[in-house]
Amino acid sequence: MDKREKDIENLKDYKYGFTTDIENIRAPKGLNEEVIKFISNIKKEPKWMLDFRLKAFERFKLLKEPNWQKPKYPKIDYQDLYYYSAPKSMKDKPKSLDELDPKLLETYKKLGIPLQEQARLNGIAVDAVFDSVSVATTFKGELTKHGIIFCSMSEAIQKHPDLVKKYLGTVIPITDHFFATLNSAVFTDGSFVYIPEGVKCPMELSTYFRINASETGQFERTLIIADKGSYVSYLEGCTAPMRDENQLHAANVELIALDDAEIKYSTVQNWYPGDENGKGGIYNFVTKRGLCKGKNSKISWTQVETGSAITWKYPSCILKGDNSIGEFYSIAITNNHQKADTGTKMIHLGKNTKSKIISKGISAGFSDMTYRGLVDINSKAKNSSNYTQCDSLLMGNKCGAHTVPYIRNKNFDSNIAHEATTSKISEEQLHYCQQRGLNPEEAVGLIVNGFCKEVLQQLPMEFAVEAQKLVGISLEGSVG
Amino acid sequence: MKDQLKTDFEKIIKISDFSKKDIEYKKDHLNKFIKSGFPNKKQENWKFLDLNQIIQKNIGELSFYNDYSITNKVDTSIFIDGLEHNKIIFINGRIEKIDFGYEDKNQIEIYDDIKMADKLDNENSLIDLNNAFRNKCYKILVKKGYVTKKPLIVYHLTNEKMKSKSINLRLDFELEQNSSLKLVDFFNDTADKNFMNMFCNFELRKDSILKNYKIDKSLNKNLKYSFNNINQDKNSISEIFIFSAGSDYLKNDINCNLNGEYSSAFINGIFSLKEGQQHEIRSKINHLVKNTKSYQLIKSVLGKNSKAAYQGRIYVDSKAQKTDGYQLSKAILLDETSEFNAKPELEIYADDVKCSHGSASGSLNENSIFYLMSRGLNYKQSKELLINGFMLDVVEKITDTEIKNLIKNMIGLKE
Numbered sequence A: 001m002d003k004r005e006k007d008i009e010n011l012k013d014y015k016y017g018f019t020t021d022i023e024n025i026r027a028p029k030g031l032n033e034e035v036i037k038f039i040s041n042i043k044k045e046p047k048w049m050l051d052f053r054l055k056a057f058e059r060f061k062l063l064k065e066p067n068w069q070k071p072k073y074p075k076i077d078y079q080d081l082y083y084y085s086a087p088k089s090m091k092d093k094p095k096s097l098d099e100l101d102p103k104l105l106e107t108y109k110k111l112g113i114p115l116q117e118q119a120r121l122n123g124i125a126v127d128a129v130f131d132s133v134s135v136a137t138t139f140k141g142e143l144t145k146h147g148i149i150f151c152s153m154s155e156a157i158q159k160h161p162d163l164v165k166k167y168l169g170t171v172i173p174i175t176d177h178f179f180a181t182l183n184s185a186v187f188t189d190g191s192f193v194y195i196p197e198g199v200k201c202p203m204e205l206s207t208y209f210r211i212n213a214s215e216t217g218q219f220e221r222t223l224i225i226a227d228k229g230s231y232v233s234y235l236e237g238c239t240a241p242m243r244d245e246n247q248l249h250a251a252n253v254e255l256i257a258l259d260d261a262e263i264k265y266s267t268v269q270n271w272y273p274g275d276e277n278g279k280g281g282i283y284n285f286v287t288k289r290g291l292c293k294g295k296n297s298k299i300s301w302t303q304v305e306t307g308s309a310i311t312w313k314y315p316s317c318i319l320k321g322d323n324s325i326g327e328f329y330s331i332a333i334t335n336n337h338q339k340a341d342t343g344t345k346m347i348h349l350g351k352n353t354k355s356k357i358i359s360k361g362i363s364a365g366f367s368d369m370t371y372r373g374l375v376d377i378n379s380k381a382k383n384s385s386n387y388t389q390c391d392s393l394l395m396g397n398k399c400g401a402h403t404v405p406y407i408r409n410k411n412f413d414s415n416i417a418h419e420a421t422t423s424k425i426s427e428e429q430l431h432y433c434q435q436r437g438l439n440p441e442e443a444v445g446l447i448v449n450g451f452c453k454e455v456l457q458q459l460p461m462e463f464a465v466e467a468q469k470l471v472g473i474s475l476e477g478s479v480g
Numbered sequence B: 001m002k003d004q005l006k007t008d009f010e011k012i013i014k015i016s017d018f019s020k021k022d023i024e025y026k027k028d029h030l031n032k033f034i035k036s037g038f039p040n041k042k043q044e045n046w047k048f049l050d051l052n053q054i055i056q057k058n059i060g061e062l063s064f065y066n067d068y069s070i071t072n073k074v075d076t077s078i079f080i081d082g083l084e085h086n087k088i089i090f091i092n093g094r095i096e097k098i099d100f101g102y103e104d105k106n107q108i109e110i111y112d113d114i115k116m117a118d119k120l121d122n123e124n125s126l127i128d129l130n131n132a133f134r135n136k137c138y139k140i141l142v143k144k145g146y147v148t149k150k151p152l153i154v155y156h157l158t159n160e161k162m163k164s165k166s167i168n169l170r171l172d173f174e175l176e177q178n179s180s181l182k183l184v185d186f187f188n189d190t191a192d193k194n195f196m197n198m199f200c201n202f203e204l205r206k207d208s209i210l211k212n213y214k215i216d217k218s219l220n221k222n223l224k225y226s227f228n229n230i231n232q233d234k235n236s237i238s239e240i241f242i243f244s245a246g247s248d249y250l251k252n253d254i255n256c257n258l259n260g261e262y263s264s265a266f267i268n269g270i271f272s273l274k275e276g277q278q279h280e281i282r283s284k285i286n287h288l289v290k291n292t293k294s295y296q297l298i299k300s301v302l303g304k305n306s307k308a309a310y311q312g313r314i315y316v317d318s319k320a321q322k323t324d325g326y327q328l329s330k331a332i333l334l335d336e337t338s339e340f341n342a343k344p345e346l347e348i349y350a351d352d353v354k355c356s357h358g359s360a361s362g363s364l365n366e367n368s369i370f371y372l373m374s375r376g377l378n379y380k381q382s383k384e385l386l387i388n389g390f391m392l393d394v395v396e397k398i399t400d401t402e403i404k405n406l407i408k409n410m411i412g413l414k415e
Helices: A004-014 A033-042 A047-062 A104-111 A113-120 A140-145 A153-159 A161-167 A178-186 A428-434 A441-456 A461-474 B004-017 B022-036 B050-057 B125-135 B364-375 B377-395 B401-410
Strands: A024-028 A085-087 A124-128 A135-136 A149-152 A191-193 A206-208 A219-224 A231-237 A246-247 A252-257 A262-270 A282-292 A297-303 A310-313 A316-319 A325-334 A339-341 A345-348 A353-363 A370-377 A385-395 A400-411 A415-424 B086-092 B096-098 B108-111 B138-142 B153-159 B166-175 B180-189 B196-206 B209-217 B223-231 B237-244 B248-260 B264-273 B278-287 B291-301 B307-316 B324-333 B339-348 B354-362
Touching: A004 A149, A033 A047, A033 A178, A033 A262, A047 A178, A104 B138, A149 A153, A149 A428, A149 B180, A153 A161, A153 A219, A161 A178, A161 A219, A161 A262, A161 B086, A161 B307, A178 A191, A178 A282, A191 A231, A191 A400, A219 A231, A219 A262, A231 A461, A231 B108, A252 A297, A252 A310, A262 A282, A282 A297, A282 A325, A297 A339, A297 A441, A297 A461, A316 A353, A325 A339, A325 A370, A325 A441, A325 A461, A345 A353, A353 A370, A353 A441, A370 A385, A370 A415, A385 A400, A385 A441, A385 B339, A400 A415, A400 B354, A415 B339, A428 A441, A441 A461, B004 B022, B022 B086, B022 B125, B050 B223, B096 B248, B125 B196, B125 B401, B166 B180, B196 B209, B209 B223, B209 B401, B223 B237, B237 B248, B237 B278, B237 B401, B248 B264, B248 B324, B264 B278, B264 B377, B291 B339, B291 B377, B307 B324, B307 B354, B324 B339, B324 B377, B339 B354, B377 B401
Parallel strands: A124 A206, A191 A219, A206 A231, A219 A252, A231 A262, A246 A282, A252 A282, A262 A297, A282 A310, A282 A316, A297 A325, A310 A339, A316 A345, A325 A353, A339 A370, A345 A370, A353 A385, A370 A400, A385 A415, B086 B153, B138 B166, B153 B180, B166 B196, B180 B209, B196 B223, B209 B237, B223 B248, B237 B264, B248 B278, B264 B291, B278 B307, B291 B324, B307 B339, B324 B354
Antiparallel strands: A024 A085, A124 A135, A149 A191, A400 B339, A415 B354, B086 B096, B108 B138
């Protein structure tokens, strides 16, 4: 085996497939009021929070699991999951990074994101989530100086109850759909960000997620509030260890932008996609929704989805404030037996609202990819406009690419334009690249990166590099 | 509604001469319909316009009883002038006349006792309703190599006798190898508030050509559902043009299976809606083999309180390499109360395909109006000119010049 073959062999296997052995505290298996009380209790939550959870749970009992989506999955037994697990060392909260469990730090090192180093060198504050509880939050000092609150959700509930109480559940109400309501009832932890009036966040805020303990559904809850005239860019990156059993991940992410505020939310998702035969892998059923509450506000979603056995998410924008802007840039790559049903919803309520959707889907192997989007222009949303472009690239005839856009225009003043194409990499393009000395894999990598460029450009620098590598790795072995 | 359905069904069985087998068949479908009822917005295909609600609101209580034994007088004044044509005349869902006077007698066969066996494995309850309540089902066969000399116009007429009734009818066509048929569906109603449920099945053999023009122009208060199922063999062509403007509610549902290589399907449509109208076109084109082609162009002009929906779906099987599929829908919203919904869908399992769709909606371009007004037209004229130009685009797609001119005259488009 020469070096190149070896490299490919290495890449084929999931790069981040390893598990750390840390004893877990677990809630008893199953879903009932006791478990919810247990979670609330262990996190020392105030009563209003417990009530919020219980109310959501009441509602959850009435809801049915949706089944309209394209990727079907085996029935999940919600009573057979653990809804809470935390690394044991969390009992006594570490004061600084040095106090962290060395094993935990080792895990991040393997991922290529040594916490201290990255924090120091890149100027990024990292709120690392290990399983379900935030472990460390760095760069607090710098942020506190600007009055920025960047902490774990549980901490925010303790320290900033007014803000949490005011905004939690306003974008994704507890009466929302099945998975969002489930999350409201049992969410464990996540990030909380508050940018005060007029502050431009001096650094990119970032969270690295990891799913660790097996059979643990991870229920993140993230809440980002950008007060008047502020700006924040938030990065979310995900990797998960190799597992055979399917793991459910149903996170809720709420963004709120007040007058003149801007939130940029970027995701690189590389969870375990299952092996070549489609066994195992993460179910990524995430609810992400942003509310442009104030005038001239802007929310921009950028996502690179390469992992997970099933990705099912629609980061959405509710454009309520006049002149608000919503953007959605997405690359979704599916290989082997992965399935993705992703897209966005742009709901125009305010006057002069604008939205832009750029979606690039690439499917290879036996995978299935669906873009599903909604553009809804309300009758009061005068002079608003939308532009949508969704392109799909197919590699091989065992995979599928689908486009299901819903377009509702109730306003005669508004313009909607939608375009979609489906194609494959042409022989000429490949030939041209190979003629100039690239091997087929490199040629495909180059063409695909060109195809995705519009979206990759939107990512912050550090992410763009990682994302570009990911695109390459994800499609490894799908050519020829 | 359940009791109404049952008693009306019994009444019809009593006065008709269906065979035992047919009655069994009808009963099965009746039961299936009773179970599912009229489609509502919970079903994906009816998401935008909820038929159940529309029937409740516009008609209320429907009666399903039709006495097909009574003949109706044919009013010849509504016949289309200036075009020699063959006729099939439906009045209140009953066939009054089939006249192929312009064609060779032995080249066209008409059957009235086709076997009531649908291979259609459908989830569409309206087809069950149709199967249960329609009268005789005629089949028209165009023989091998025969090109019809004149177009066939199917008149769908109603008269005052009808009120709050459900009318079900069905026509089947088979075009044998290398044959061709031009078919115009023409709607004209004097009755109001009925629900018409039409089902046409087309079998296109090798090298055959079907051109179907559906014209719903005169204003009326009826609700209509038209379902076309088309099966196409090798090298066959189907062309459908829809002018959707007259009825309060009209849904054109087209399912087209491209079973043979080099077959192609074209669907072009215009919505021109006024106060309170709700129209929809839903198409599903199934590309099942290599080298097939489909093209769809839908344009809408929407007035006050009107609502149009276009659901187009292109399905490409993994065997169907080299597919060429195209969809475009454009809409002009004239009033703040008008609404346009689109769902142009692609479902693709083959990699060597060229599929694209586009959708755009908005208001009339103020700059264009300004341009025309600066050249002496008044606001109304400029608006009309722009709208006519917008619609003309679709009419120009009609490949038959005679019918193209007829349609242009009918809807008042000038070049």
